[in-house]
Amino acid sequence: MTLTTPPPAATAAPTTAAAKIFNHPRNAWYVAAWDHEVTGKQPLARTVAGVPLALWRNAEGRAVALADACWHRLAPLSQGKILGNELQCPYHGLRYNSTGRCTAMPAQETINPSAIVPSYPVVERYRYVWVWVGDPDLADPATVPDMHQMNDPSWAGDGETIHADCNYQLVLDNLMDLTHEEFVHSSTIGQEALSESEFDVTHEGNTVTVARWMRDIDAPPFWLKNMRDKFPGFEGKVDRWQIIRFEAPATICIDVGVAKAGTGAPEGDRSQGVNGYVMNTITPETDRTCHYFWAFMRNYCLDSQTITTQLRQGVHGVFAEDEDMLRAQQRAIDANPEHEFYSLNIDTGGMWVRQILERMLAAEGRPSAAPAARGGA
Amino acid sequence: MTLTTPPPAATAAPTTAAAKIFNHPRNAWYVAAWDHEVTGKQPLARTVAGVPLALWRNAEGRAVALADACWHRLAPLSQGKILGNELQCPYHGLRYNSTGRCTAMPAQETINPSAIVPSYPVVERYRYVWVWVGDPDLADPATVPDMHQMNDPSWAGDGETIHADCNYQLVLDNLMDLTHEEFVHSSTIGQEALSESEFDVTHEGNTVTVARWMRDIDAPPFWLKNMRDKFPGFEGKVDRWQIIRFEAPATICIDVGVAKAGTGAPEGDRSQGVNGYVMNTITPETDRTCHYFWAFMRNYCLDSQTITTQLRQGVHGVFAEDEDMLRAQQRAIDANPEHEFYSLNIDTGGMWVRQILERMLAAEGRPSAAPAARGGA
Amino acid sequence: MTLTTPPPAATAAPTTAAAKIFNHPRNAWYVAAWDHEVTGKQPLARTVAGVPLALWRNAEGRAVALADACWHRLAPLSQGKILGNELQCPYHGLRYNSTGRCTAMPAQETINPSAIVPSYPVVERYRYVWVWVGDPDLADPATVPDMHQMNDPSWAGDGETIHADCNYQLVLDNLMDLTHEEFVHSSTIGQEALSESEFDVTHEGNTVTVARWMRDIDAPPFWLKNMRDKFPGFEGKVDRWQIIRFEAPATICIDVGVAKAGTGAPEGDRSQGVNGYVMNTITPETDRTCHYFWAFMRNYCLDSQTITTQLRQGVHGVFAEDEDMLRAQQRAIDANPEHEFYSLNIDTGGMWVRQILERMLAAEGRPSAAPAARGGA
Structure with a gap:
């Protein structure tokens, strides 16, 4: 279903929901660890x-x-x-x-x-x-969110875990609106085209999708490097895409890439491009901290451990910029418990995520807001 | 107006006002930064x-x-x-x-x-x-406290900022009674004459002045060094002065110096002496921390950057001794919320400062005491 | 008096008393410092x-x-x-x-x-x-707990002070049940015989005694070393003892040792063995921290400073293992304020200690439980 009206919270009216400290659903699968972290030794x-x-x-x-x-x-x-x-x-x-x-x-x-x-x-x-x-009787393995690129043989890559000093919901916000790349990540993946281009928001069941295409633009440094890994010596304009898919409660897989401009990527032919998936799943730890598991998977140069390492290091650097911002934002929210939040057009995806989380929490009979910070105000 | 009766709080009766955590007036100018700290770069x-x-x-x-x-x-x-x-x-x-x-x-x-x-x-x-x-309608630039020695060409010197772990009021107390130099700063500016000599307290409007003269005494190490900068090879007794001037809410400029004993300094002729101004202005940060901006200005050897640096380093060392004491005092106040405080003669200046601050806070409709410490008692 | 029935709290019924944060009696002598720590210099x-x-x-x-x-x-x-x-x-x-x-x-x-x-x-x-x-009128020097081995010429040894991040009661628990040596101190003094052997609990007035004998067993590394200090080249089985004596509110002296198996130690002839006293006295600092003073005293090779040092270092290493466990236990208690505690047979001595402390606190008109943690739950 395509969004024709904005979600209730994305209007001009202020909404404290926009940045309150969110509770997390209990009846849900969360990633506790990478498989290799859990051993029979200790x-x-x-x-x-x-x-x-x-x-x-x-x-x-x-x-x-x-x-x-x-x-x-x-x-x-x-x-x-x-x-x-x-x-x-x-x-x-x-x-x-x-x-x-x-x-x-x-x-x-x-x-x-x-x-x-x-x-x-x-x-x-x-x-x-x-x-x-949560309630063990409801624990159905079929409801584990889809992250199949992690071990599908057509994809290769690796990732890390960030211990983030903020409510998990702030990480979801961060990933549902990539406009911030222009300001937070200006030296790697940011570019003006991000805030200038249009985007399309759809939602269905417990998923929300935000899609943005930027046509005939210069590739930012991160993507130029990747294009040249696949197409040595590449120069010229590209078509760039970001297709963000949220699956409740806290998994966001982002289909990202660039292709030589005008070679048909928007219509479905990505053969003249490079494609990655930024795999993210966020596990609430406390009300104000979370474990942020991420990986970058690609579908080209599958056998190159060098490229796997370069991509992991590259994304590591980008996400470190987000960590600082998320920590500062959490601190500011705790210091301003009465602030009235308004939302912009760019927040439409994040507003739908909140709607879904509020529905899940209501089904558990729990409020959507966690208690205010001790020491706030 | 010269003080003829002690201020209400300086009696034998206990007063919790003496060390409660003071609120700060909002309708007041506070120093936010040195001018060179605020730039167009970041x-x-x-x-x-x-x-x-x-x-x-x-x-x-x-x-x-x-x-x-x-x-x-x-x-x-x-x-x-x-x-x-x-x-x-x-x-x-x-x-x-x-x-x-x-x-x-x-x-x-x-x-x-x-x-x-x-x-x-x-x-x-x-x-x-x-x-x-505070209320912007009341922000009159004419009420910025007088610190003209800071950029008057007859004076030279420099300073620093201390981030002090205490309520701003404890710094005001510290500066309004310099008897503590004898005990806290015994190796530099302290001497017995401080607690033995008499002093005079006056107040008018939003200012309080405490003046102390010590005649025909030995110069303590800090002042002997300064006398010799101006009068090479100086030996002998001196007359020493400390004239402390408070201007609400939190500026204290102290006229300090020594002159060759008996050359007329108390009567107004300071030509045979050295004179400095300790410029202090305290900006509350939280109830229990403050920014303490200070400088030491002098009216001799104006062109010597060496002396400017030596004086700044010297005062830096002296004030570091105060920082430890102020932090310990704040901790003890938080741990003893029921303590009944009595005041000594030496506290007379500080008691008048409290009176003025209480008046300012009352005019804003606010209590003089900030909330007790979380975790106190 | 020998215990014939378990103390009230050592039944199958849950008891929150088992791990609540204990208040400390005020009317009691506590060690503030080693004598050499208190000087006329500062x-x-x-x-x-x-x-x-x-x-x-x-x-x-x-x-x-x-x-x-x-x-x-x-x-x-x-x-x-x-x-x-x-x-x-x-x-x-x-x-x-x-x-x-x-x-x-x-x-x-x-x-x-x-x-x-x-x-x-x-x-x-x-x-x-x-x-x-506490109440100074009740301060009778005759009630200082017995720790005479500390300066009796038949004993030699030394100790240290641990600043432990837990309620003093958790240290008492730790010392009243030495079964934990098998799991916490497996490389030095732990051995399976500890949890397999029987023990005897008695109490009288403000003391509790837990006695355990392990016959015809291998000496664990710590004790084998000590036997060889006294009996060079010793090999063979030993009889081992641990006689724990608590004296309220917080002193526990433990008679420990091993003797050549079958030479009559259980009946009173310890001449073919080595004997030490682990002297412990715990001083509450706050509800969640304490000063833990300990020493290891021995009655053989009295003149050897080398052995004194080796024993102090050895016990230092053993107690460091306890420190980690005690800190973790305190954190878990604060995080689980509603937990219902059950006690095992091994907790019998610790349960009698609680009874005595509760009696002392009741006599002071104070509850046995300190307030729950701020920030718990």
Whole structure:
């Protein structure tokens, strides 16, 4: 469905919703870790949607997510030892199996039947370990967001994790409107064409798409370099695209690229261009911090580890510019709890994202706004 | 008017006013920055009386103070770019002129008429940029406190800025009673004569003056060095003076010096002495931090940059001793919210300062005490 | 009296008492410092049971504990100067004698009779300076806990102070159940026999004793080394003991050692073994921090400074492992204020300790639980 009217919040009327601190849905799959981070050697501590977890692999190689606090005295299980199919508490040696049930206690034969720590549903997909911290009866692996480019053989690439000092919603805002590239990333991917060109916003179910085409323009430095990797010595104008696809609650995959100008890319023939996917999925940690997993996948020069590394380093530099901005924005929001926010045309995609998140939170019977900052105002 | 009775608070009765955390008047000029800190190259972030500001110079060279948060998403304008007469937001490129009105928005032709950030009155005087964050209708440049020695050709010298971890009122206390030099600064300017000599307190309008003369004493190390700069090989006794002048809300200029003993300095002939002015002006940042701008100006050896540097370094060392004490005092006040304070004779000047500040705050309809510390007690 | 029934809290029923943040009794002697830390050269700042103190020695060599805040403006006396029998404030020079009475004020002859800072009862015993911050009328030196091994000529050894980031009660828990050695200290003193062997819990008045004997076992590395210090070339099995004695509110002395197996140690003949005392006394600083004073005393090779140093270093390494665990446990308790705690058999000694502390707090008319963490949940 194509957007014909702006979403309710994108009007001239002020809306505090625009920058309030968003709650996160609990009934959702979130990435807890890259698959290689979870091993059978020692557990990994990570907080997902407010829940501290001890992540480990059991003797069958299956990833397990237990609450990171021993039933007995709350010692962190993530500092314990993996013993085959069991995780041993580092303080008094209580052992837990993959379901979280205690199987051994020190100096006693009988085990209290209440001795259980929560174990959370886990799915491994697209090189990530996804965890569901909400109602386990609703945890359907079919609802893991689509990130198939991560391990599809037609695509190659790599990424990193950013620990961002802001509410996850600010990262979604950042990615749903790429106009900011012109100002934040002017030396790499920014260019004036971004704020001058039109864009198209559509939404359907729990997805929102923002598409922008810029025709017959100069390639910015990042893209010129990539064109020359595929077409040595390339010079000339390009057609550039950015097709942003959000899938609730927090995954945004962006189809990006440039092709030689006028060779038919907008109509579907991308053979004279280079194409990448910026894969992003954001995991709320606390109300004011998140884990931001990203990768850059490409469909050319698949075997070149050099290009994989160059692209990862390049995007690393670009995203570092965003980190500073997001941290500053979070601080300003906490310092101005009464600010009335207005939205611009460029915010249309982000406004639809908020609509979907508010619907999900309402279905859980929870408000969309997290509590105001302690120490704000 | 000479003080004939002690101020109400300087009696034997306890007064919590003596060390409560003071509010700061809003209707007042505060120094935001040294003039050279505010440029047309990149904006400066500084918080004045609780208000975060982006300070910059426009194309005419005029200093401008805008609120440091973009109307759109609160991104810090102090991280933006100065483009002639406009400041551009670092996130989405909205531009503001010197009055704070938005003049450009990305990807749209029309500009929301509400798109304004606050712009604050600015005066440049005495090598400082002064800002008024209160009611703009009351911002009269004639009420900027007198610090004329800062750029009067009969005086030479330089200074620095201290970021002090205490309420601004504690710095005022520190400067209104120089008895503390004997204990805090014993290796440089302290001497027993300070607590043994009498002093005279007067007040008029929004000023308070504390004058102390010490006759026929040894010069402490700092002053002996200065006498020898002007009178090579000087030895012997001196007459020493400290005439402290407070001008509300937070400027204290101290006429200090020594002259050869018995040559008539107390009567007005300072020709056989050296004279300096310790120029201090304190800008509240938060309830518990402040910007402390100081300089040391002298009226001899005007052309010697060496002496300017030596004096600045010397005072730097002295004031570092105060910083530690002020931080410790602030911590102790927060930890003892119920403490009943009594005042000594030496506090008379400081008590009159409080009276004037309380009067200013009452005129603004605000209490004199800021909220107690979170985490105190 | 031997325990025949478990203490009330050591049942299958959950008890939030098990890990709540404990208040500390005020009417008790706590170690403020090692005797050598308190000198007549410069005062020592230390907070005991929530009270910031300035500790110093007067001209007679007697240790004095004054509140660390000047009567006048709360400047820290611990940064002042010791002048014979008086302590001088570092800010304005007010002087206090050993009873806390002000004896001199700057620039005035008369001294306000209210000018007093609290002075707390002090006892020097067992190489420590003990302070009583509660009701001074109850401060009886006869109630200082027994730590006579510290300066009894039959024992030799040394120790250190740990600043632990947890409520003092968590350290008591840690020491009352040494099963944790098997998991936390597996490379030095831990061994499986610990959780496999039985133990005996008794209590009387304000003491609790937990005794454990492990017969005919291998000596763990720490003890094997010590046996060989006394019996060069020793090999073979040992009988090992741990006799933990708690004396309220926070002293735990542990009789530890091993002897050649079957030579009669359990029956009282320890001549074929090595014996040490782990001397521990914990001083609450705040609700969530404490000073943990420990020493390791031995009754063999008394003259060897090498062995003293080796033992101090060895225990230092062991206790560093506990520090990490205690900090993690405190953080988890604050993050899980609603957690229901259950106790295991191994917690029996710790449960009796809680009973005694609750009795002491009730006698002071105070609740046993300190306020929940700000920022918890």
